[in-house]
Amino acid sequence: MILESSSTTLQKGHSIMCPTLLNEENHSTWKVKMKFSIQAFDYGAWKIISRGLLETPKEEERWDANDKAKIQSNSKAMHTLFCVMSEEDFN
Numbered sequence: 001m002i003l004e005s006s007s008t009t010l011q012k013g014h015s016i017m018c019p020t021l022l023n024e025e026n027h028s029t030w031k032v033k034m035k036f037s038i039q040a041f042d043y044g045a046w047k048i049i050s051r052g053l054l055e056t057p058k059e060e061e062r063w064d065a066n067d068k069a070k071i072q073s074n075s076k077a078m079h080t081l082f083c084v085m086s087e088e089d090f091n
Helices: 002-007 027-041 043-051 065-084
Strands: none
Touching: 027 043, 027 065, 043 065
């Protein structure tokens, strides 16, 4: 299988499942890579990261499917950021 043979040559930070972590030296390239990685993962998550969280003004007990989808998109966006930033960078 091609995927199996090519995945063994990937080094840390070069996997689509494990994106490059942000550090002091790589901000410019990290920013570009993250834009396209996040868009490929979930374009809605990218819109949230670049524009801000989606609002759900109702109480949780009154959420419909659309409200739940908004919350899930917000969570995907935040989870993506948690995965690619160290605690120091996130704060």
